[in-house]
Amino acid sequence: MSTAVELTQVSRRYRSATALENVSLSLERDAIHGLLGRNGAGKTTLMSIAAAQDWPSSGEVKILGLRPHENEQVLPRICFVREEQRYVDDALAKHAFKAAARAFPRWDAQLAAQLAREFRVPEKTRIKKMSRGQRSAVGVIIGIASRAEVTFFDEPYMGLDAVARQLFYDRLLEDYASHPRTVVLSSHLIDEIAHLIENVVVIDQGQILLEEPVEQLRDRAVTLVGRQDIVAEVIGTREVLHHEAMGRIVRTTVLGALDEPERRALQERDVEILPVSLQQLIVRLTAREDTSNQTTMAPSEEVAR
Amino acid sequence: MSSLAVQSTEASTAQDQQASRSSFARLPSAFRLQFTVPSQMIWVPLGVFFLSWALAIGIGLWIRHLGDGTGDPFYTGASQATVWCLAFIAAYSASHTFPFSMALSYSRRVFVLGAFLAFAAVSAGFGALFSIAILLERTTGGFWAQSYTFDLPLMTQNAGALGAGVLAGTVCLGAMMVGFFWSILYRRVSLALLWVIALLLVALLAVSVMVLTQNGWWPQVFDWLGVQSSYSFAGWLLLLTLGLTAVNYLVIRRAVPTA
Numbered sequence: 001m002s003t004a005v006e007l008t009q010v011s012r013r014y015r016s017a018t019a020l021e022n023v024s025l026s027l028e029r030d031a032i033h034g035l036l037g038r039n040g041a042g043k044t045t046l047m048s049i050a051a052a053q054d055w056p057s058s059g060e061v062k063i064l065g066l067r068p069h070e071n072e073q074v075l076p077r078i079c080f081v082r083e084e085q086r087y088v089d090d091a092l093a094k095h096a097f098k099a100a101a102r103a104f105p106r107w108d109a110q111l112a113a114q115l116a117r118e119f120r121v122p123e124k125t126r127i128k129k130m131s132r133g134q135r136s137a138v139g140v141i142i143g144i145a146s147r148a149e150v151t152f153f154d155e156p157y158m159g160l161d162a163v164a165r166q167l168f169y170d171r172l173l174e175d176y177a178s179h180p181r182t183v184v185l186s187s188h189l190i191d192e193i194a195h196l197i198e199n200v201v202v203i204d205q206g207q208i209l210l211e212e213p214v215e216q217l218r219d220r221a222v223t224l225v226g227r228q229d230i231v232a233e234v235i236g237t238r239e240v241l242h243h244e245a246m247g248r249i250v251r252t253t254v255l256g257a258l259d260e261p262e263r264r265a266l267q268e269r270d271v272e273i274l275p276v277s278l279q280q281l282i283v284r285l286t287a288r289e290d291t292s293n294q295t296t297m298a299p300s301e302e303v304a305r
Numbered sequence: 306m307s308s309l310a311v312q313s314t315e316a317s318t319a320q321d322q323q324a325s326r327s328s329f330a331r332l333p334s335a336f337r338l339q340f341t342v343p344s345q346m347i348w349v350p351l352g353v354f355f356l357s358w359a360l361a362i363g364i365g366l367w368i369r370h371l372g373d374g375t376g377d378p379f380y381t382g383a384s385q386a387t388v389w390c391l392a393f394i395a396a397y398s399a400s401h402t403f404p405f406s407m408a409l410s411y412s413r414r415v416f417v418l419g420a421f422l423a424f425a426a427v428s429a430g431f432g433a434l435f436s437i438a439i440l441l442e443r444t445t446g447g448f449w450a451q452s453y454t455f456d457l458p459l460m461t462q463n464a465g466a467l468g469a470g471v472l473a474g475t476v477c478l479g480a481m482m483v484g485f486f487w488s489i490l491y492r493r494v495s496l497a498l499l500w501v502i503a504l505l506l507v508a509l510l511a512v513s514v515m516v517l518t519q520n521g522w523w524p525q526v527f528d529w530l531g532v533q534s535s536y537s538f539a540g541w542l543l544l545l546t547l548g549l550t551a552v553n554y555l556v557i558r559r560a561v562p563t564a
Binding site: 044048051052053054055070071072073075076077078079080081082085086087088089090091095096098099100102103104139142148 | 344
C-alpha cells in the first residue's frame with residue numbers, strides 16, 4: 001500500500017514554543033487514521049502543515065508523493081476543515097457548498113444535499129448566525145462530500161450532539177466504504193471513534209508517541225482484577241501502566257499480551273481479565289510518557305538548582 | 306521492497322502524473338469565490354453608489370433652492386463612497402474569504418490572483434458606471450442644479466468621460482488592494498508591528514515631501530502633474546497596484562488561516 005501523508009523530520013517552532021519537534025510520520029493511503037493527543041499536543045499544527053495551511057520551520061512534507069505547499073497539482077486532492085472554520089461573511093450553507101463544489105474536483109452535490117437534510121442544517125440561516133453544532137455540521141458535510149483523496153477532520157464533533165456525532169461516524173464510514181480515501185481524524189473522544197479508525201497516531205508535546213494499527217494496539221495491554229498477591233505474582237516483570245487497590249482486590253493495567261496458558265491460569269485463580277479500551281490505553285501510555293519525561297528531567301533540574 | 310509493491314508504487318505515480326493539471330486551472334473558481342455571496346461584492350457597493358449619489362443630488366438641489374438658483378457649479382465628493390466601501394469589502398475578503406479559501410485548498414497564489422481579477426472586474430464596473438454618470442450629469446446640467454458628483458475636473462483631466470472612468474476604476478482597484486494589504490498584514494504580524502509599519506510608511510511620505518521642499522522641486526512636480534491625463538495617471542496607478550499585488554502575495558504566502 002502506498003503512502004498518502006509523509007512527514008520527515010518536521011519541526012514547527014513559534015517564538016515562545018515548539019509545536020512540533022522532528023516529527024517523522026508516514027500514513028498509508030486509503031485508510032482512516034486517528035490522530036489522538038491532549039490539548040496543545042500538536043494535532044492541529046500537524047494537520048495544518050500536512051494540508052499546506054501552515055509552513056514547517058524545518059523538515060519535508062509530501063502528500064500523495066508531492067510537496068503540497070503552493071502546489072495546485074495536489075491541493076485540490078486535499079481537504080482540511082478546521083474545528084472552528086471561518087466562512088465568507090453572510091454566507092448561507094448553500095453558498096459554502098457551491099464554493100466547495102467549484103474547488104473540489106470529486107465533489108458530490110447530491111451527497112452534500114442529503115447530508116444537509118440529515119444534519120438539519122438550516123437553509124435560510126447565515127452560517128455566522130448558526131449554532132456551534134450547525135456550523136460544525138457544515139464543515140463535516142464539506143469534508144465528506146469533497147471526497148478529497150486526503151481529508152483531515154480536526155475535532156469535527158465540537159458542538160455536535162450525540163445523534164449528530166453518530167450520524168457523522170455512520171456517513172463517513174459508509175462513504176469511505178464506497179469511495180476509499182485517506183482520512184485523518186483528530187479527536188478527544190477516543191472510544192467514540194475507536195471503531196472507525198484503522199491506525200492510531202498518538203502525539204504528545206509535539207512528538208509522535210506511537211503509530212500503530214488499532215488491532216495491534218489493543219493487544220498491547222490488559223487489565224487484571226483480582227487478589228493483590230495473585231495479581232502481583234502474575235505481573236512479574238511486566239510494566240504496570242495503572243494500578244488501583246480496593247482493599248485486597250486490585251485492578252492493574254499491564255503492558256504486554258497474555259498467552260493462552262497464562263489466561264487459563266489466571267481464570268483458575270479467579271483473576272478477571274478485562275480488555276483495555278483504546279481510550280484507557282492511550283491515556284495510560286500518555287501518562288507514562290509524562291512520568292518518564294519528569295523522571296528524565298529531574299537530574300537536569302537538580303543541576304540547574 | 307517486493308516487486309509487487311514496486312509495481313504498485315509505479316502505478317500510483319503514473320496515476321499522479323496522469324492527474325497533472327495546470328497550476329491555474331482553479332483560477333476561475335478562485336475568481337468566483339469572491340462572489341460567493343453576491344450582496345458582498347455587487348449589491349452593497351451598487352447600493353452605496355446610488356444612495357450616495359442621490360444624497361449628493363438632494364443636497365445640491367437643496368443648496369440651489371436656498372440660493373437664487375444661479376451660481377458656480379457645485380462639486381461633491383460622494384463618488385468616493387463606493388471606493389471606500391469596496392476597499393473595506395476587499396479587507397473583509399482577506400480576513401474572511403482567505404481562511405475559507407484555505408479550507409477549499411486553494412494555493413495562496415491562486416487565491417490572490419483570483420481576488421485581484423475579481424477586484425479588477427468590480428473596479429471596471431465602477432469605472433463604467435462612473436463614465437455613464439458623468440454623461441448623465443452633463444446632459445442634465447448637474448440635475449438642473451449644477452451639482453456634480455462624477456463630472457469632476459480632477460477626474461476628466463485631458464481625457465473626458467471615458468478617461469475619468471478609466472482613472473476611477475484604477476483608483477478603485479488600487480484602494481481595494483490597499484484594503485486587502487492592511488487586512489492581510491494584520492493577520493500576519495502583531496498589532497504593534499502593524500503600527501510600526503504604518504508609521505514607517507507615513508515617515509517615508511513625510512521625508513519625500515521634505516526632500517521635495519528642501520530642493521525646491523515642487524514646480525517640477527506640478528508641471529509633471531499638469532501634463533498628465535487621466536489615462537496616464539491610471540497607467541502609473543495601475544503599475545503601483547500591480548506592485549502592491551505582488552507584495553500582497555508575499556505577505557499572504559506565509560499567513561496562516563487561524564492566526
